[in-house]
Amino acid sequence: MGAKIIHYSKIPINTFGPEAPGTSLRVLISDKQDGAPVYNLRMIEIESCGYTPKHQHDWEHENFVVEGHGQVFIKDTWYDLGPGSVVFVPPGVLHQYKNTGEQPLKFLCGIPTEKILSNRG
Amino acid sequence: MGAKIIHYSKIPINTFGPEAPGTSLRVLISDKQDGAPVYNLRMIEIESCGYTPKHQHDWEHENFVVEGHGQVFIKDTWYDLGPGSVVFVPPGVLHQYKNTGEQPLKFLCGIPTEKILSNRG
Numbered sequence: 001m002g003a004k005i006i007h008y009s010k011i012p013i014n015t016f017g018p019e020a021p022g023t024s025l026r027v028l029i030s031d032k033q034d035g036a037p038v039y040n041l042r043m044i045e046i047e048s049c050g051y052t053p054k055h056q057h058d059w060e061h062e063n064f065v066v067e068g069h070g071q072v073f074i075k076d077t078w079y080d081l082g083p084g085s086v087v088f089v090p091p092g093v094l095h096q097y098k099n100t101g102e103q104p105l106k107f108l109c110g111i112p113t114e115k116i117l118s119n120r121g
Numbered sequence: 122m123g124a125k126i127i128h129y130s131k132i133p134i135n136t137f138g139p140e141a142p143g144t145s146l147r148v149l150i151s152d153k154q155d156g157a158p159v160y161n162l163r164m165i166e167i168e169s170c171g172y173t174p175k176h177q178h179d180w181e182h183e184n185f186v187v188e189g190h191g192q193v194f195i196k197d198t199w200y201d202l203g204p205g206s207v208v209f210v211p212p213g214v215l216h217q218y219k220n221t222g223e224q225p226l227k228f229l230c231g232i233p234t235e236k237i238l239s240n241r242g
Contacts, residue, residue, distance in 0.1 A: 004209040005193065005200040008185070011207070025186050028207045036209065038159040038233045041183050062150050062162050064129070064203075064229055066187065072126065079126040084187075086132070086149045088125040088157065108185055110231060112159045 001020050001033030008043050022050020031113035039110045044097070046070065046105045051098035058120065059112050061095070063087035068105035070102070081107070122156030127162050143171020143220070152234035160231045165218070166193065167226045172219035179241065180232050182216070184208035189226035193218050202228070 005052040011026040023046045025035065043066070046052070063072075063086040071078045071111060072087055073096040081087070081097075085107075090096045099105040112120070129161040132147040140147045148154065164187070167173070175194060182191075184207040184239070193208055194200045194217040202218075206228075210216045220226040233241070 001211045003195045003211060003214060004207070005195070007203075008205045008206050008207050008233070029209045033211050035211065036183065037212065038237060038242050039183065039231060041185070041207070041231065060158055062157065062160065062231075064149070064162070064185070064187075066185075074124045074126070081126075082128075082187075084129045086125070086129050086162070088150045088155050090122045090124060090156065091158065093124060097234055108229070110160060110162065110183075116159060 004029065004034055011043075013045070016052075020051065022047035023052055023075045028108075031115055036113055037084045038113060038116060040113055042109045042111070044109050046097060046099040047101055048102050048104070052096055054094060054096035056092055056094045057092050059117055061087065061089040062110040063089070063107050063108040065105070068103050069098060069101035070097060070099045070105040081105070114121055125134045125155055132164075132233065134166070137173075140174045140232045141172065143168035144173055153235050154157055157234055159234060159237060160199045161234055163232070165228055165230050167218060167220040169220055169223050169225070175215060175217035177213055179212050180238055181212045182208065183208040183231040184210070184228050186226070186228040189220060189224050190222035191218060191226040202226070
Protein backbone atom coordinates (compact mmCIF):
# COMPACT_ATOMS: atom_id res chain seq x y z
CA MET A 1 0.00 0.00 0.00
CA GLY A 2 1.77 3.16 -1.21
CA ALA A 3 1.23 6.84 -0.67
CA LYS A 4 -0.72 8.87 -3.24
CA ILE A 5 -0.49 12.56 -4.12
CA ILE A 6 -2.61 13.78 -7.03
CA HIS A 7 -4.84 16.67 -8.03
CA TYR A 8 -8.47 15.56 -8.03
CA SER A 9 -9.01 16.86 -11.57
CA LYS A 10 -6.55 14.27 -12.91
CA ILE A 11 -8.69 11.39 -11.66
CA PRO A 12 -11.10 9.88 -14.22
CA ILE A 13 -14.68 11.04 -14.01
CA ASN A 14 -17.69 8.74 -14.40
CA THR A 15 -21.17 9.95 -15.20
CA PHE A 16 -24.30 8.43 -13.75
CA GLY A 17 -27.34 7.32 -15.72
CA PRO A 18 -30.70 9.09 -16.08
CA GLU A 19 -31.45 8.50 -12.39
CA ALA A 20 -28.92 11.24 -11.59
CA PRO A 21 -29.02 13.84 -14.37
CA GLY A 22 -25.93 16.03 -14.64
CA THR A 23 -24.14 14.07 -11.94
CA SER A 24 -20.68 12.53 -12.09
CA LEU A 25 -18.17 11.05 -9.67
CA ARG A 26 -14.42 10.64 -9.23
CA VAL A 27 -13.03 8.01 -6.87
CA LEU A 28 -10.17 9.90 -5.18
CA ILE A 29 -9.02 7.25 -2.67
CA SER A 30 -10.34 3.70 -2.30
CA ASP A 31 -9.58 0.28 -0.89
CA LYS A 32 -9.39 -1.28 -4.37
CA GLN A 33 -7.02 1.33 -5.85
CA ASP A 34 -5.03 2.42 -2.83
CA GLY A 35 -5.57 -0.03 0.01
CA ALA A 36 -7.54 2.51 2.05
CA PRO A 37 -8.42 0.72 5.30
CA VAL A 38 -11.78 2.23 6.30
CA TYR A 39 -13.25 4.64 3.78
CA ASN A 40 -13.38 5.60 0.13
CA LEU A 41 -13.18 9.30 -0.68
CA ARG A 42 -15.10 10.43 -3.76
CA MET A 43 -15.76 13.80 -5.39
CA ILE A 44 -19.31 14.21 -6.67
CA GLU A 45 -19.95 16.91 -9.26
CA ILE A 46 -23.48 18.04 -10.13
CA GLU A 47 -24.12 20.44 -13.00
CA SER A 48 -26.54 23.34 -12.71
CA CYS A 49 -30.10 21.94 -12.36
CA GLY A 50 -28.74 18.41 -11.85
CA TYR A 51 -29.61 16.15 -8.94
CA THR A 52 -29.09 12.72 -7.43
CA PRO A 53 -31.98 10.30 -6.81
CA LYS A 54 -33.83 10.49 -3.52
CA HIS A 55 -32.67 7.24 -1.98
CA GLN A 56 -31.42 5.49 1.12
CA HIS A 57 -28.94 2.72 1.86
CA ASP A 58 -27.26 1.00 4.79
CA TRP A 59 -24.14 3.14 4.72
CA GLU A 60 -23.44 6.68 5.80
CA HIS A 61 -22.10 9.73 3.93
CA GLU A 62 -19.60 12.29 5.19
CA ASN A 63 -19.68 15.35 2.90
CA PHE A 64 -17.74 18.56 2.52
CA VAL A 65 -18.80 21.09 -0.12
CA VAL A 66 -15.82 22.37 -2.12
CA GLU A 67 -17.52 24.56 -4.76
CA GLY A 68 -20.96 25.72 -5.78
CA HIS A 69 -24.36 25.95 -4.17
CA GLY A 70 -27.13 23.45 -3.72
CA GLN A 71 -29.39 21.71 -1.28
CA VAL A 72 -29.43 18.38 0.49
CA PHE A 73 -32.65 16.63 1.48
CA ILE A 74 -32.31 14.55 4.64
CA LYS A 75 -35.20 12.53 6.05
CA ASP A 76 -37.92 15.15 5.43
CA THR A 77 -36.18 18.52 5.09
CA TRP A 78 -34.11 20.46 2.54
CA TYR A 79 -30.97 22.23 3.81
CA ASP A 80 -28.91 24.85 1.95
CA LEU A 81 -25.33 24.02 1.00
CA GLY A 82 -22.41 26.19 -0.05
CA PRO A 83 -18.62 26.07 0.04
CA GLY A 84 -17.51 24.82 3.46
CA SER A 85 -20.75 23.03 4.32
CA VAL A 86 -20.30 19.79 6.26
CA VAL A 87 -22.97 17.07 6.08
CA PHE A 88 -23.28 13.77 7.90
CA VAL A 89 -26.00 11.48 6.55
CA PRO A 90 -26.37 8.49 8.93
CA PRO A 91 -26.95 4.98 7.55
CA GLY A 92 -30.51 4.23 6.48
CA VAL A 93 -31.67 7.85 6.13
CA LEU A 94 -33.45 9.09 2.99
CA HIS A 95 -31.37 11.73 1.19
CA GLN A 96 -30.92 13.62 -2.08
CA TYR A 97 -28.55 16.31 -3.39
CA LYS A 98 -29.33 18.97 -5.99
CA ASN A 99 -27.55 21.91 -7.55
CA THR A 100 -29.50 25.14 -7.14
CA GLY A 101 -26.78 27.43 -8.52
CA GLU A 102 -25.39 28.32 -11.92
CA GLN A 103 -21.95 26.80 -11.37
CA PRO A 104 -21.13 23.12 -10.76
CA LEU A 105 -21.75 21.87 -7.23
CA LYS A 106 -18.73 19.86 -6.11
CA PHE A 107 -18.63 18.01 -2.83
CA LEU A 108 -16.61 15.27 -1.21
CA CYS A 109 -18.48 12.13 -0.22
CA GLY A 110 -16.84 9.54 2.02
CA ILE A 111 -18.33 6.07 2.38
CA PRO A 112 -17.07 2.84 4.02
CA THR A 113 -14.75 0.66 1.94
CA GLU A 114 -16.21 -2.24 -0.01
CA LYS A 115 -14.52 -4.61 2.44
CA ILE A 116 -16.20 -2.98 5.44
CA LEU A 117 -19.56 -2.90 3.67
CA SER A 118 -19.33 -6.59 2.76
CA ASN A 119 -18.56 -7.42 6.42
CA ARG A 120 -21.59 -5.42 7.54
CA GLY A 121 -23.69 -7.79 5.47
CA MET B 122 -27.39 8.94 15.52
CA GLY B 123 -28.79 12.03 13.81
CA ALA B 124 -27.93 13.91 10.65
CA LYS B 125 -25.68 16.97 10.83
CA ILE B 126 -25.51 20.00 8.55
CA ILE B 127 -23.15 22.80 9.57
CA HIS B 128 -20.61 25.20 8.09
CA TYR B 129 -17.12 24.13 9.11
CA SER B 130 -16.29 27.62 10.40
CA LYS B 131 -18.94 27.25 13.12
CA ILE B 132 -17.15 24.26 14.62
CA PRO B 133 -14.77 25.03 17.53
CA ILE B 134 -11.10 25.25 16.67
CA ASN B 135 -8.32 23.81 18.82
CA THR B 136 -4.71 24.86 18.56
CA PHE B 137 -1.81 22.47 18.93
CA GLY B 138 1.18 23.01 21.21
CA PRO B 139 4.71 24.07 20.21
CA GLU B 140 5.23 20.78 18.35
CA ALA B 141 2.95 22.14 15.62
CA PRO B 142 3.43 25.93 15.41
CA GLY B 143 0.58 27.80 13.73
CA THR B 144 -1.52 24.66 13.45
CA SER B 145 -5.10 24.14 14.58
CA LEU B 146 -7.84 21.60 14.05
CA ARG B 147 -11.62 21.37 13.92
CA VAL B 148 -13.37 18.01 14.37
CA LEU B 149 -16.10 18.19 11.72
CA ILE B 150 -17.62 14.70 12.09
CA SER B 151 -16.66 12.03 14.64
CA ASP B 152 -17.82 8.85 16.33
CA LYS B 153 -18.00 10.56 19.74
CA GLN B 154 -20.02 13.58 18.58
CA ASP B 155 -22.03 12.15 15.72
CA GLY B 156 -21.85 8.37 15.81
CA ALA B 157 -19.75 8.21 12.64
CA PRO B 158 -19.20 4.50 11.98
CA VAL B 159 -15.76 4.36 10.33
CA TYR B 160 -13.96 7.69 10.16
CA ASN B 161 -13.57 11.08 11.76
CA LEU B 162 -13.36 14.06 9.43
CA ARG B 163 -11.20 16.96 10.61
CA MET B 164 -10.16 20.29 9.08
CA ILE B 165 -6.55 21.18 9.74
CA GLU B 166 -5.52 24.82 9.36
CA ILE B 167 -1.86 25.85 9.23
CA GLU B 168 -0.87 29.52 9.24
CA SER B 169 1.82 30.90 6.94
CA CYS B 170 5.20 29.41 7.94
CA GLY B 171 3.50 26.91 10.28
CA TYR B 172 4.00 23.16 10.19
CA THR B 173 3.09 19.88 11.84
CA PRO B 174 5.68 17.60 13.44
CA LYS B 175 7.39 15.00 11.27
CA HIS B 176 5.85 11.88 12.73
CA GLN B 177 4.31 8.50 12.05
CA HIS B 178 1.54 6.41 13.59
CA ASP B 179 -0.42 3.25 12.97
CA TRP B 180 -3.33 4.96 11.23
CA GLU B 181 -3.72 6.44 7.78
CA HIS B 182 -4.65 9.93 6.56
CA GLU B 183 -6.95 10.83 3.68
CA ASN B 184 -6.49 14.50 2.79
CA PHE B 185 -8.08 17.03 0.48
CA VAL B 186 -6.67 20.56 0.27
CA VAL B 187 -9.42 23.19 0.43
CA GLU B 188 -7.39 26.43 0.51
CA GLY B 189 -3.81 27.63 0.42
CA HIS B 190 -0.48 26.20 -0.62
CA GLY B 191 2.00 24.00 1.15
CA GLN B 192 3.95 20.81 1.02
CA VAL B 193 3.60 17.34 2.44
CA PHE B 194 6.59 15.16 3.30
CA ILE B 195 5.91 11.46 2.85
CA LYS B 196 8.51 8.79 3.63
CA ASP B 197 11.50 10.67 2.14
CA THR B 198 10.12 13.24 -0.31
CA TRP B 199 8.37 16.63 -0.24
CA TYR B 200 5.36 17.07 -2.56
CA ASP B 201 3.64 20.37 -3.47
CA LEU B 202 0.04 20.91 -2.39
CA GLY B 203 -2.60 23.38 -3.54
CA PRO B 204 -6.39 23.60 -3.65
CA GLY B 205 -7.76 20.29 -4.92
CA SER B 206 -4.75 18.18 -3.97
CA VAL B 207 -5.60 14.67 -2.74
CA VAL B 208 -3.20 12.85 -0.42
CA PHE B 209 -3.29 9.32 0.97
CA VAL B 210 -0.75 8.64 3.72
CA PRO B 211 -0.77 4.91 4.51
CA PRO B 212 -0.48 3.69 8.12
CA GLY B 213 3.05 3.70 9.55
CA VAL B 214 4.55 6.12 7.03
CA LEU B 215 6.58 9.15 8.17
CA HIS B 216 4.86 12.41 7.19
CA GLN B 217 4.73 16.15 7.82
CA TYR B 218 2.71 19.09 6.47
CA LYS B 219 3.85 22.70 6.13
CA ASN B 220 2.43 25.94 4.79
CA THR B 221 4.67 27.48 2.13
CA GLY B 222 2.25 30.24 1.13
CA GLU B 223 1.10 33.54 2.56
CA GLN B 224 -2.49 32.50 3.22
CA PRO B 225 -3.68 29.78 5.62
CA LEU B 226 -3.34 26.21 4.36
CA LYS B 227 -6.60 24.38 5.04
CA PHE B 228 -7.02 20.69 4.36
CA LEU B 229 -9.37 17.92 5.34
CA CYS B 230 -7.86 14.99 7.19
CA GLY B 231 -9.84 11.78 7.69
CA ILE B 232 -8.71 9.16 10.20
CA PRO B 233 -10.34 5.99 11.56
CA THR B 234 -12.76 6.43 14.47
CA GLU B 235 -11.50 5.95 18.01
CA LYS B 236 -13.52 2.73 18.16
CA ILE B 237 -11.83 1.29 15.09
CA LEU B 238 -8.40 2.37 16.31
CA SER B 239 -8.96 0.75 19.72
CA ASN B 240 -9.98 -2.49 17.98
CA ARG B 241 -6.81 -2.38 15.87
CA GLY B 242 -4.86 -2.50 19.12
